[in-house]
Amino acid sequence: MSNPRSRPRFSDDEVRRARANPPNSASPPLPHSDPDSEAAAAAVAAPREDQPLLCDPAAAVEAGESWKPPRGFLWIELAIMANVFLYGFDGTITAATYAVISSEFDAANTASWLTTSYLVTSTAFQPLYGRFSDIFGRRVCFFVSSITFGLGCLGCGLAGDVVLLNCMRALTGFGGGGLMTMATIVNSDMIPFRKRGMYQALQNGMFGFGAVAGASFGGSIADHIGWRWCFLLQVPVSIMALALGALVIKNPEGGFDIDTNDWRAIWSRVDVSGALLLVVAISVQLVGLSLGGNELPWGSPIVVGTLVGSVLLLALFILVESRTKAIPVIPLRMLRGKLPILTQISNVCAGLAAYAYLFMLPLFFQVVLLDSATKAGARLAIPSLATPLGGLFAGIVMSRWGKLIWLVRAGAFLMLVGNALVTALQFQDLPWKYLVYIFPANLGQGIIYPAILFTTLASFDHAGEFSSLERIKESWSQLQTQLTPRFTTTIDHAVSASTVYLVRSLGTVWGVAITSAIVQTTLSVRLPEALGDVPDKSRLIDEIRHSVTALKTLPVEVRLPARHVYYEGIQCAFAVSTTFAGIALIATLFASPRGLRSTHK
Incomplete structure (x- = not known):
């Protein structure tokens, strides 16, 4: 056997033989095999990103078509898809x-x-x-997310005041953060990268189905049996997913690279300080955005102090992430280079535009059009249906042709068009516009979300990926690392997926907070002037700002100008979401697919 430190040389015949007979990427090298011949066998050109994620049958072996679903695969999918449904619902x-x-x-x-x-x-x-699932296993994290989500929904349904309700929503979010993430990670453990496109499309479709159901029936539930049942009805589904997952979800074969009996080592791997800093920074920022223009003027020392403090805390968070010895909340190594940075800029802007749009639409329907909660929810079914359709389209394109960057661009463009159309809606407009104009933005969202996820995954090495011939020649030790399947490559899947969701979620938080602040500021500034000399104006303004349903009980001479002011604020909010959708599109136009590869296990 040759020296592992030496640099192997290959003849042209060896390279040709290697290309003709590529090795099985899922199999480790034999203990007594020749490293030179193995290195030559591994010298197969890595496929490009613009190739399809699923190859044609002629390339079945190389594309991983020999993969078969593991035992209990359908039950596993049912368990995780139930949680994905709840996430969308x-x-x-x-x-x-x-x-x-x-x-x-x-x-x-x-x-x-x-x-x-x-x-x-x-x-x-x-x-x-993602981090905890690498340490404690997929099962534990699946259980924690399902249990806390279910308990949070139960608490929301039983809450007696708005403070407790918000606290229970926070608990629900703690569990909800793991529903989609764990579904993606569990699928990544089981399914080769090339075949993951359609399964990701299925996951997005289930999310969209849940979103359609929530939008369609939420208002009707609130109007007929009470809003508390919007949360209580989710509990049985959560229990079903938990029970089913307990029976079928297992940890990946190969084990974890840490001794779970050494708790000090375990906690040294978890970036608790980074997570807490992020929670505090975002919470402080939300306090400032909530108070500004609402309870206090924007120039108030408290508002300015909270906003400046949140920026400093975010800077401290980035500093901690760059120096921590634990696995960071946001691995900064994944934000190096033009493509990763531009992709995540598009990601955060798409998340901001999507949730700003989603948050403002029902308010527009209930205030400007005076729809009931039932009718407003029914209207939301149209854009919610567009999301899974976009996901299905993206899955088909990824499976057949690849073209990830072009999918990201198409999604961003549709989001820009959709937000611009809604911004252009007038206070009184043609009825068909309220149906047609709200469709493109969510169609784009359904396309851009999975495309960004797979662009990020394709930017980094995955299990069984072989380097180019030149890189293989550098050293046998590097080759051995590439050829031997390790659980750390599965960790990269988890880290990549959770990073995409984190960056996107930051955008969703900002989207809701910023647009809400815009509407409340508009109401505070414009209502006193719009209501003129109406008697008891201060009380009416306070009532209008604190209760949307109170609008319908007000006299016409008060209700009409109040609706106009609401319309102005909502239109400004839609303009902001349009701007960020445009930024997402611009970022994708500067992103190049060069260097991305479509890989498989």
């Missing part, structure tokens, strides 16, 4: 009913907390599910 059912819920507690001016309290904990702890 909870998001839109809250969007369809938050105005009704907050109005019952006379807290419409702080309605954004119903969503942001969920998003803050979901955002901060979402990546930690």
Whole structure:
């Protein structure tokens, strides 16, 4: 056997033989095999990103077509897809009913907390599910996310005041952050990279189905049996997913690279300080955005102090992430280079535009059009249906042709067009526009989300990926590392997926908080002038800002100008979401697919 430190040389015949007979990437090198011949066998050119994720039958072996689903695969998919359904259902059912819920507690001016309290904990702890799943296993993290999500929904349904409700939404977010992440990670463990496109499309389709169901039935549930059942009805589904997952979900073969009996070593791998800093920074920022233009003027020392403090805390968070010896919440190594940076800029802007759009649409329907919660929810079914259609389209394109960057661009373009169309809606417009104009943005969202995820995954090495011939020649030790399957490559899947979700979730938090602040500021500034000399104006303004449902009980001479002011604020919010969708598109135009590879196990 040749010296592992020496640099192997290959003849042209060896390279030709290697290309004709590529090795099985899932099999480790034999203990007594010749490293030179193995290195030559590994010298197969890595496929490009613009190749399809699923190859044609003629290349079945090389494309990983010989893969067969593991035992209990359908039951595993049922368990994780039930959680994905809940993730989509909870998001839109809250969007369809938050105005009704907050109005019952006379807290419409702080309605954004119903969503942001969920998003803050979901955002901060979402990546930690990837880290903890690498340490404690997939089963434990699946259980934790399912249990806390179910308990949070139960608490929301039983909450007696808005503070407790927001706290329970935060607990729900802690669990919800793991529902989609663990589904992606579990699938990544089982399914080769090339075949993952359609399964990711299925996952996005289930998310979209949940979103359609939440949007369609949320308002009706709130109007007929009470908004509390919007949360209570999720508990049985969560219990079913938990019970099924307990029976079928297993940890990946190969074990973990840490002794789980050494708790000091375990906690040294977890970036708890980074997660807590992120929670505090975002929470402080949300306090400033909630108070500014609402309870206090934007120039108030408290508002300015919280916003400046949040920026400093975020800077400290980045500093901690760059120096921590644990596995960071955001691995900065994944943000090196032009493509990763531009991809994540598009990611955060797409998340911001998507949730700003989702948060404002039901308010537009219920305030400007005076729809009931039931009718507003039914209207939301149209854009919610567009999301899984976009995901299905993206899955088909990825499977057949690849073209990840072009999918990201197409999704961003549709989001820009959709947000611009909604911004152009007038206070009184043609009825068909309220149906057609709200479709493109969510279609683009369904395309861009999986495309960004797979662009990020394709940017980094995956299990069984072989380097180019020149890199293989550098050293036998590097070759051996490439050829031997290790669990750390599965860890890269988890880290990549959770990083994508984290960056996107930051955008969703900012989208809801910023647009809510815009609307509340508009109401505070414009209502006194719009209402003129109406008697008891201060009380009316306070009532309008704290309860959306109170609008319908007001006299026409008060209700009409109040609706116009709401319309102005919502239109400004849509303009902001359009701007960020445009930034996402510009970032994708500068991103190049050069260097991306489509790989498989």
